[in-house]
Amino acid sequence: MAKAEYRILGTSIPRMGGVERVTGAGIYGIDLVLQGAVRGGVLRSQHAHAKILSIDTSEAKALPGVYAVVTAADAPDVKYGRTSMDRYMLAKDKVRYMGDPVAAVAAESEAVVKQALKKIRVVYEPLPVVLDPEQAMKPEAPTLHEEVPLPANLPKDARVKNVCAFLTVHVGDPDKAMAEADLVVEEAYETKMVHPQYLEPRIAAARHEVDGRLTIWVNAQAPFGVRSEVAKLLKIPLSKVRVLATEIGGGFGGKASGITSGAGLEPICGLLAMKAGRPVMIVLDKAEETISTTIRAGTKMWLQTGAKKDGTIVARKGKLIFDAGAYSGFGALAGSRATQMLAGWYLAPNVHIDGYVVYTNKQVCGPVRGPGGPQAAFAVESHMDSIAAKLDMDPVELRLKNVPKRGDRIVGVPKLRDVSLGETIRVAAERIGWGKVKLDKNQGIGIATGSWIEGSGPGGGAIVKVNEDGSATVHIGKVDYGTAARFGIPMIVAEELGVPPEDVAVMNVDTDASPWDAGTVGSRSILVSGNAARLAAIDARSQLLRMAARQLEASPDDLEIKDRQIRVKGTPAKSLSLASVANAAHNEIGEVIGRGYFDSKASEAEEKEKGSSPPFTTHAAIVEVDPDTGRVKILKYVAVHDVGFVIHPKAVEGQIEGATAMSIGQALCEQVVFDDKGRTLNPTFVDYLMPTVNMLPRIESVTVAGYPGAGPYGAKGAGEIGCVPPMAAIANAIYNATGVRIRKLPLSPENVLRALREGSR
C-alpha cells in the first residue's frame, strides 16, 4: 500500500524515548540503584579445560564485608542448554573454557568482592585443551562432554567426536548433477570468532523479597526467558520469579536467549541474593564480558559447485564445521542456519550440505545478529565470484542468471511469492556504478547478495490500554534497544487509534504485567509485536466506537477516529472526544483494553499455501588496497534492501547501516584472538578493534518497495539481514583490485599483505 494511505506510517517521527537518551535520563541496567544492595562478582576458570578437584571458600567467607560465597554445591543440581542440557550455572566437576563461572561472591563493595574472589582456593587438574573445531572432531582429541552422546543422526561411517549437533540439507541428486556439470569449483573458507561488543556491560540485580519471591532486574533481550531459566535453575516456582527489564545499551543477540548468553549471570545473582539476604547487583567488566559471554562462532566451510557454461548453477555440495565453544549454547541453531545458507539463496536444484557443530574449549556460541548467516554468506558470495572468474563471466550477470522466480523453491523456503533478489542486484549495481565507474590502480569493485529467512518461532501478544485522557499505554514483551519497540510500534498504535504518536507510550517489560514473549530476537519485533500491537489497537478502537455509537446514535461502522475525536463519517459536527468516551468506559467496561496476538502458526500456514516473500539484499563496495601495507579503505558502500513496507524509514536505514557496519568490522578487523592455552589475548577495547567513524565510508542504504512481507502492513524484519553480505562484498572488491582471493577473515592489513605476497609469488 502507498504511504499516502497513512497519517503516520512511512514517516520518520522522533523516536519514542529519544529525549531520555539524549539527556542522560534513561535508566539503563548499569544505572540501577537498589536500596541496600551489595555487589556481586564471579570467579572464572583460569584453565580452558580442567577437572575441579576441590574448592575451598572458607577464607573468602571469613573476609569482613562478605555476605555470601556460592559454588555449584550451593545450587540445585540442574543443567541448562537450548538443544543439549550440558551446562551448570556454576561449573561442577569440570571447567571447559577460560571464563567458565566457578564460584560467586556477594560483598559490601566491589573492592571486597575482588579480594574475596582471590581468596577462593580452587584446585584444578588441567586436561588437554582443544581450540580448533576441526581438531576437536578427531579421535585423538580430548573429550569435552563425557555425558553428552553423539547426535543420533550422524552418518554411520563418521568417525568423529565432540560433535554437539549434526545438520544436513539435501535436495535432488547432487552427485549426478555435479558429474554432469561443465565446470566444478571447489574452495574452503574460514571465519573467526567475534564478540558483539554492545557498549553497555551486562548486569543482573536480584532481591529476595520478604514473601519469598525473587525480583530480578536485567538488561536482557529476553526477560521471559530469564524468568523461566532462573526458576528452573534455582528450583523455585515460576510464579516466584519476577523479571524487570531496564533500558538496554545494545545487545545484537549477545543479551538474548534467556540466560545462555549471560553465562548464567541472572541465576547466579539470584542465588547470591537468596544466600546473602541482601539485594545483589553484578556488573560485568568489559574484559570479563569479552572472555565469558556468548559470541559469533568461527567457522570452516567447504563449497563445491557445479555450473553449466552459461552460468546456471546445477549442483552444490558443502561442509561446515561450526565452533560451538565449550557448551551447546546457541551453536546448533546458528549452525543449522549456516548449514542451510551454504546452499545459497539462488536456484539450487541439487544440494547436499553437512554441518558439524563442534565443542571446543572456547567461550560459547550465542545468537549474534543473523546467527550463522554472515559466516555462510562470506563463503557463498565469495565463491560466486570465484565461479564467475572461472566462467569468465561478469559477477552481476552470474547472479542474475540464478535468481529464483515467483513459485520457485530455494533451500529454506518451499514456495517463493515476491522475489526481490534480482531487483536488489540491479539497483546495487546501478548505484555503485557497476561497469561504468572508473577505477584507479589498486581499486576494486565488489558485490554480494544475501537473504535472511525469518525463522519460525512463537507468537506474542500486545495490550493497548486507553487512558481517560485518550492516550494509550502499550504493553509488549519486547525491549527497546533501538529496534521497533519504540520506533514502529507506537506509530502503529497511533495510526490505528487515530491519535498522535506522542499520545502513545510503550512500556518496558515486567514479566508480572507484560504479555509473554520469546524475546527481542530474530528480526521479529515488527513481525510479532508489530502485528500484535496493530490488532490490539484495532480491538481498542472497536470498543471505543461501540461505546461512542450508542452516544452518537449511529452505527459503529459509520464512525471514525481522527485527531483524538470520534465522529460520524461525513458529519463532522456529530463527534465526541476520544477522552470523553475513554472516560465513560469507567462506568461501562472499566477501561478500554485492546488485546492482540500474533498467531505465528496461522501466519506460517498462510505462507505455506500462498508462498512467502523473504527479504533479500545486495551490497556493493569500491575499495582501495594499499599494496605496501595491506590496508583496505572502503571508498564507497551501497546497501540495497527489500524490507517490505517501511514503517519508519530512518529506523530501517539505521538498522541497515548499523548491521552493515558490524559486518564491515568483522570483515576488516574484528576477531577474538586466543593463545594455545585458550586464553583470550585481546579482551579489552584497547586490543579488540571495532569500526570507528573514520574507518567507515558513509553507508548508503537504499530500500526497494513493492515486496510485502508477513509483518503489519507488509513490513519485514530489518535488524539482522544487513550483516549478511558485507564480508563477501569487500573480499570480492579486494579480489577485483588485486587479483588475489582471500578466503580467511579478517581482511586485516596483516592478512591482506600476506595474501598479496603469497599471491604474487
Added chain:
Amino acid sequence: MSLTITLSVNGKSHSAALEPSMSLLDLLRDTLNYKGTKLCCNTGECGACTILLNGKPINSCVTLAADANDAQITTVEGLAEGDRLHPVQQAFIDTGAVQCGYCTPGFIISVKALLDRAPKPTAEEIEEAVSGNICRCTGYAKIVDAIQIAAERLAGGS
C-alpha cells in the same frame, strides 16, 4: 587515605571526599549521581564516558577525580535549558542517530566541544572529533547527519 575536592558540575558546586585512586567517572556516577555519563570500556577507548573538563572533552574513566579539583565539569545532564534541548541533542533525535542510546551522551558531549571550537566544522573535523566515540548501533551515518544539522542550526540561531 582520602582527600576532599571541590568542583562544579553543570554549574552546581560540589565537595566530595574520595580515595586518590577514584576515577572522575566513578565520582560523577557513584558519588554525585550523574548517571547520564556512561561506563563502558574503562580503558579510554570507547568515549561513552566523555565529559567536558574546563570545556575540553575527556574520557572520564581514565581521568583521576582528584585532577578535577576546582574544575568546571559539563555532563550530558547539563546541556538542556529546562525543557528546551540543546541543538545537538535535538539533532540526534531528529536524524535518527539514537538507537540504543548508550553511546549518545558521550557523542553529544564530543560534538558540543567540536561546535564550541569550530562552529562550521569540515567533514574531516567532524570525523576527527568523534573518532574516539564508538557506536555499535548506527554505522555512524545518522550521527554525522546529526552533527551537520546541529552545526547548521547553531549557526542559523546565532
